Amino acid sequence: MQSESLSQTPALTLFPGLKPPHKTLLFHQICVLVITFLAYASFHASRKPPSIVKSVLGPTVPSNATQVSNLSSYDTGWPPFNGTEGTHRLGELDLAFLTSYSIGMYFAGHVGDRIDLRLFLVFGMMGSGFFTILFGLGYWLDVHVLGFFVGVQIVCGAFQSIGWPCVVAVVGNWLGESKRGLIMGVWNSHTSVGNIIGSVVASGVLEFGWGWSFVVPGLLIILVGILVFLFLVVNPESLGFVHPGMDIEMSVDTKNVENLQKGESEETKLIESDNSDSSSAIGFLEAWKLPGVAPFAFCLFFSKLVAYTFLYWLPYYIKHTAVAGVHISHKTAGLLSTIFDIGGVLGGITAGFISDLIEARAITSILFLFLSIPALALYRIFGSLSMLMNISLMFLSGFLVNGPYSLITTAVAADLGTQSSNDRNSRALATVTAIIDGTGSVGAALGPLLAGYISTRGWNSVFFMLILSIFFAGLFLIRIARTEIREKLSGK
Numbered sequence: 270m271q272s273e274s275l276s277q278t279p280a281l282t283l284f285p286g287l288k289p290p291h292k293t294l295l296f297h298q299i300c301v302l303v304i305t306f307l308a309y310a311s312f313h314a315s316r317k318p319p320s321i322v323k324s325v326l327g328p329t330v331p332s333n334a335t336q337v338s339n340l341s342s343y344d345t346g347w348p349p350f351n352g353t354e355g356t357h358r359l360g361e362l363d364l365a366f367l368t369s370y371s372i373g374m375y376f377a378g379h380v381g382d383r384i385d386l387r388l389f390l391v392f393g394m395m396g397s398g399f400f401t402i403l404f405g406l407g408y409w410l411d412v413h414v415l416g417f418f419v420g421v422q423i424v425c426g427a428f429q430s431i432g433w434p435c436v437v438a439v440v441g442n443w444l445g446e447s448k449r450g451l452i453m454g455v456w457n458s459h460t461s462v463g464n465i466i467g468s469v470v471a472s473g474v475l476e477f478g479w480g481w482s483f484v485v486p487g488l489l490i491i492l493v494g495i496l497v498f499l500f501l502v503v504n505p506e507s508l509g510f511v512h513p514g515m516d517i518e519m520s521v522d523t524k525n526v527e528n529l530q531k532g533e534s535e536e537t538k539l540i541e542s543d544n545s546d547s548s549s550a551i552g553f554l555e556a557w558k559l560p561g562v563a564p565f566a567f568c569l570f571f572s573k574l575v576a577y578t579f580l581y582w583l584p585y586y587i588k589h590t591a592v593a594g595v596h597i598s599h600k601t602a603g604l605l606s607t608i609f610d611i612g613g614v615l616g617g618i619t620a621g622f623i624s625d626l627i628e629a630r631a632i633t634s635i636l637f638l639f640l641s642i643p644a645l646a647l648y649r650i651f652g653s654l655s656m657l658m659n660i661s662l663m664f665l666s667g668f669l670v671n672g673p674y675s676l677i678t679t680a681v682a683a684d685l686g687t688q689s690s691n692d693r694n695s696r697a698l699a700t701v702t703a704i705i706d707g708t709g710s711v712g713a714a715l716g717p718l719l720a721g722y723i724s725t726r727g728w729n730s731v732f733f734m735l736i737l738s739i740f741f742a743g744l745f746l747i748r749i750a751r752t753e754i755r756e757k758l759s760g761k
Contacts, residue, residue, distance in 0.1 A: 360721020
């Protein structure tokens, strides 16, 4: 059973004052948002090191660079990634992780709807931390075998796939549909915040050896996993609260809580009866057939292809592209890449706010997607003119690229997983989330791999691939957007 008793969350036993009626529903909603935010931020922080160390492991700066500043002794690279096909090997490393991640996502969502989400999430965090650290140990063990790094990434990707279906399902349990886009847009900034933390940490310790860039984020996710184990409560019913349903309840009647806990009211019996009828987990193929799931899933395939290409290759691109005729250091390139994620934070929040305001997720997503096409073209053409131009256009690109990506993986997934055609069955939430993000993760696996191969032809080809992907992402939502427009015009 997914439902948990009070005794299953250790902090509630250690600190009885955290239980109702001492603490309200609002308090626990905020706690869940904060804990799951930290959890997934730590997941993304531990994914960031491969992109930061690419410029250290891979081929050196081209000999025709006009001017190079602050190059250090580790520009010789790290076998087997420093040869003429080094970028290919680095792309294959990304493919190993993301393929395992995308396949694991489908299974993780299916399992997550059937077992204790808190323990499953902690299991994923501990495994992710261990294998992130193991990758870094290759530095001190002087490992130069491609199979070791690929194998570690495959297993790590499987553990990482557990995180997203779990945190979205938990948050979906605690929040209703009202202002879901804005709330989850703010909450989903954990992706960019995690990227920023990972970039800063990995770049900060890079000068001591690239192994530390993996060990420190690996330890971080393990520590946050302990926090999750101690404090996360999976659903409001386990504390005696009524499920928020389609409206976020910001307060709770103390007497009602006591009645729910004791089972004394007739209303409680009706709620429990209703929950028992609709609490069975939905099948994988059934979830695919839910309205809107397939179009948004395939849209995310292309959106995530773009987002993850930036996630894994942006520091490398910055390092190997002269800005105002100057090549910057590995550390500076890693830190500068966080501008894209800072833009992504604001983009996700803005997309969520707009989608709530106009009550149209597809229209909002298409707007951001099509505006990001000229933004990426401008970044490629004019980003190298000056540092100010580079930062400004990188921020704009992150804002527009991550907006729909954030919206689809949070509010849209939660909407589709609890829609009326599914009898608002919250037990389908992890499965629907896994389908949407799992399909997106297939694109995420493909993007960095293609970038590794296409970049040898020049970065113009890579940006053309990204722009084409964004165009296809928007096409998948046109039919849903037309439906939303018709509903607005008819006054529904």
